[in-house]
Amino acid sequence: MSDVVSRVLVQCPETGDTVGTVMRLRPSAFEALRGEYGFRCTRCGKVHTWRKENAWLEGGPGV
Numbered sequence: 001m002s003d004v005v006s007r008v009l010v011q012c013p014e015t016g017d018t019v020g021t022v023m024r025l026r027p028s029a030f031e032a033l034r035g036e037y038g039f040r041c042t043r044c045g046k047v048h049t050w051r052k053e054n055a056w057l058e059g060g061p062g063v
């Protein structure tokens, strides 16, 4: 597994589109995430919360 910094992506619950959060992490740091994070969605303009379980790294599985 590569250890490059990637954008954390989530699915916007309003539009169903994939959107990037402000978070950029290495895979090892992403796996260590705990808790909830918030960001303002670039698609719908609302603030969404996300957890590691419903997010993924750009370029990884699920993209």
Ligand SMILES: [Zn+2]
Pocket: 012, 013, 014, 015, 041, 042, 043, 044, 045, 046, 048
């Ligand atoms: Zn949204």
